[in-house]
Amino acid sequence: MTAQNSSPEQLEQQAMRDFMARMQDPQVALEDARIEDEASCTIGAGTDWGDQLGSVITNPQGYYQHQRIQSLVMNELWTLLKDCDLGAGLSSAFAVGKPLLFKRLKQPSESVQQQLLAAFDDSMTPDGPKEIVPDSACSSVQKVIYTVLLEQDWKAMSVAATTAVQQSFMQRISLPKTA
Amino acid sequence: MVTTKVNLLRGDSNKLVEATLLDLAPSHINNFRQEWKASLRQFSQEDKYWDWAFKKRAASNYGNYECYAIEADERTQGLMMIETKWHRSRMKSRQPLVYVEAISVAPWNRVQIRRPPQFRRVGSVLLEFARTRSAALGYEGRIGLESLPGAEGFYEGRNMMRFEPEIDPFVDDELPLTYFEYPPRRS
Numbered sequence: 001m002t003a004q005n006s007s008p009e010q011l012e013q014q015a016m017r018d019f020m021a022r023m024q025d026p027q028v029a030l031e032d033a034r035i036e037d038e039a040s041c042t043i044g045a046g047t048d049w050g051d052q053l054g055s056v057i058t059n060p061q062g063y064y065q066h067q068r069i070q071s072l073v074m075n076e077l078w079t080l081l082k083d084c085d086l087g088a089g090l091s092s093a094f095a096v097g098k099p100l101l102f103k104r105l106k107q108p109s110e111s112v113q114q115q116l117l118a119a120f121d122d123s124m125t126p127d128g129p130k131e132i133v134p135d136s137a138c139s140s141v142q143k144v145i146y147t148v149l150l151e152q153d154w155k156a157m158s159v160a161a162t163t164a165v166q167q168s169f170m171q172r173i174s175l176p177k178t179a
Numbered sequence: 180m181v182t183t184k185v186n187l188l189r190g191d192s193n194k195l196v197e198a199t200l201l202d203l204a205p206s207h208i209n210n211f212r213q214e215w216k217a218s219l220r221q222f223s224q225e226d227k228y229w230d231w232a233f234k235k236r237a238a239s240n241y242g243n244y245e246c247y248a249i250e251a252d253e254r255t256q257g258l259m260m261i262e263t264k265w266h267r268s269r270m271k272s273r274q275p276l277v278y279v280e281a282i283s284v285a286p287w288n289r290v291q292i293r294r295p296p297q298f299r300r301v302g303s304v305l306l307e308f309a310r311t312r313s314a315a316l317g318y319e320g321r322i323g324l325e326s327l328p329g330a331e332g333f334y335e336g337r338n339m340m341r342f343e344p345e346i347d348p349f350v351d352d353e354l355p356l357t358y359f360e361y362p363p364r365r366s
Binding site: 006008011012014015016018019020022023024026029030032033035036037038039040041042043044045046064128 | 183184185186188193195224225226229260262265266267279280281282283284289290291299300301302303304307308311312314315316317324325326327329330332333334335336337356
């Protein structure tokens with residue numbers, strides 16, 4: 001029986017039969033135990049479902065949504081900063097801006113939540129994520145970033161960028177000169 | 180609704196012991212809170228703060244999440260959550276697979292906490308059931324998961340394919356978990 005020419009019920013029944021056969025086979029059980037003993041570790045997988053994005057995350061639609069929205073938001077922060085032509089200051093500005101943005105999104109307003117969820121939906125097909133995030137989703141997320149970040153946050157990023165540029169410049173001009 | 184008999188092994192004797200694998204219920208969540216958590220914290224286990232009530236709500240509200248528990252000796256021996264629709268293989272085929280969102284065994288079944296463990300095979304049975312769900316869904320037994328630190332040896336021992344972590348430099352401050360996959364099961 002192959003997956004292609006079996007009904008869902010047949011697939012399920014066959015899968016359960018195979019599972020029960022493995023469960024009842026003492027040799028398989030001993031082999032499973034041997035592998036666990038050899039690994040000698042805590043068997044576990046997965047990560048905690050954080051709440052860094054406020055009730056968007058506690059929405060049980062899940063951890064996948066959390067990860068995707070988080071990635072969309074941080075990518076757009078990077079894009080916004082990159083468009084500011086910060087040069088050597090870009091990474092420093094982003095390093096400062098990222099935790100600030102996480103902090104501002106801990107308890108987002110209802111409107112911000114809806115915008116983020118809409119951007120998430122826009123980036124997905126029924127079967128999984130779109131290969132390329134649509135401009136519309138990017139644009140929505142950028143609007144959210146401008147909405148939630150405070151003037152002091154942008155100033156902090158600006159200071160970080162300026163400092164980094166100064167340091168980079170001073171390092172260059174202090175290099176030993178050859179005649 | 181799932182209720183199926185499975186076999187674990189007693190840790191001190193390797194004798195087969197009958198257990199039950201079933202849908203996650205409030206009683207299992209209570210067990211986690213009352214019987215697991217203190218030990219997980221004491222031994223600084225990675226999953227000490229996991230919220231199984233939250234995972235249960237996700238499974239109740241959204242059809243693409245499923246949660247299971249293993250019971251033996253009237254106690255919860257292991258827990259698992261899977262996602263059945265949104266994840267794709269990282270192999271070139273990009274076929275759908277069952278993604279193991281979380282897998283966790285009771286503290287008395289962990290060799291770091293108790294030697295020998297009370298029961299062996301709890302994690303293996305849960306993993307095998309995830310493959311069973313994958314086969315039942317027509318995914319040919321493909322499953323994917325991100326291993327907790329230190330558990331990579333177990334998944335390698337089970338001949339899962341290892342993928343180095345995909346780092347998203349915009350998001351990941353720490354190295355992500357190592358991803359493992361079972362390819363299609365050939366009959």
